Amino acid sequence: MTPTITANTLLVDFRLAQRNILRQRRRSAIAIAAIGFGVIAMMLSVGYMEWVYWANRELATVNQLGHVQVAKPGYHEDGLADPYHYLMPAQSPALQTLQRLPEVRSVAPRLTFNGLISHGDSTLSFIGEGIDPAVDPSSRNLVVIAGKLPSNQEPKGIVMGAGLAANLGVKTGDTVILLSNTASGGINAIEGRVRGLISTSMKAFDDSILRVPIEAARELLRTKGAHLWVVTLHNTDMTGQVMAHLKNEPALAGYEVVPWTRLADFYNKTVALFSRQMGVVKLIIAVIIVLSISNTMTMSVMERTVEIGTAMALGVRRQRILVLFLLEGGLLGAIGGICGVILGYLAAQAISAVGIPMPPAPGMSRGFVAGIIVTPSIVFDALLLAVSTTLIASIYPAWRASRLVIVDALRHNR
DSSP states (O other), X not given: OOHHHHHHHHHHHHHHHHHXXXXXXXXXXXXXXXXXXXXXXXXXXXXXXXXXXXXXXXXXXXXXXXXXXXXXXXXXXXXXXXXXXXXXXXXXXXXXXXXXXXXXXXXXXXXXXXXXXXXXXXXXXXXXXXXXXXXXXXGTTOEEEEEOOOOTTSTTEEEEEHHHHHHHTOOTTOEEEEEEEOTTSOEEEEEEEEEEEEEOSBHHHHTTXXXXXXXXXXXXXXXXXXXXXXXXXXXXXXXXXXXXXXXTOGGGTTSEEEEHHHHOHHHHHHHHHHHHHHHHHHHHHHHHHHHHHHHHHHHHHHHTHHHHHHHHHTTOOHHHHHHHHXXXXXXXXXXXXXXXXXXXXXXXXXXXXXXXXXXXXTTBSSOEEEOOOOOHHHHHHHHHHHHHHHHHHHHHHHHHHHTOOHHHHHTTTO
């Protein structure tokens, strides 16, 4: 059989499959609805997980960690135990190299320290960061409870977590004293004004976090350096490209360049956990579609047994009967998948416009409003799920139709 004849035969079989679907409209509609609802359920569940990934990545992880962090080797492992050993200079050729990259939006120095904060008779411990408020991304995901965020216009303006402020008994405008060990081993103190109260949504952070402009932190610690250079890119997708470039940059040979993906342990564990859960959801949806379509195709074979016998008696090969039923199942999957994708996308847009109110998660101080993100990969997976499951469900009924005995098929129901 020539390729032209084969192509024509497939076209004829495809049209026959269309007619068979239209002939049993009610049963086909039920099958398409089952496929469509499965696709919609998959798109909405996976789309919600995609929003969770995005929220953790963009709103929490990247805004806190930056896209890339540059530090002295070993800082991320041992920096808390000996922070002054890992201080970097305020200015260096490596810093200028980072600032010149076209993909880089900003490079922010960050100085980590801890100590005691006092107001009146109350004294509490804190974990502090000295940041450059003009370029540091860490303020983007903060909720201001009262006052304002840090600003270089107020060098001694202190922003602290709402929990720390409540435990200390201070409000915006109050004067507090910060006490910490210096780089030389002594003790130093500075006086500052509470500029604002913030919330990070994590209660443990709110009870201990404190941020000041980096010049105030340097004055407190009597140093000119920084522990980190936090690099923020124009787009998170540029991280891999920038990392490949920085690994071959001679000016950064003596530094450790770490992408956010290595630092975001909570994000990585969240993705791993939810990916396994979504795998189970997809499997359940696939089983439901397979069972429903297999039942539909089996009923179709039983009702058309005489037609199948007549076709084989007229010389239609068994292989063509098999292909005909597979095309019918695949066409059902394609129609159901397309309808499900369209309705699923519209439902995702409507739900995202309204928002999904979520209660505070364990360890968080406030809830959030979630959404659904539909990506091209989700659409492709949905269509693939619809077509592949219907083809799998059609294999046994199609094989059964192709193995019918002509005589028995012709006298079926007689």
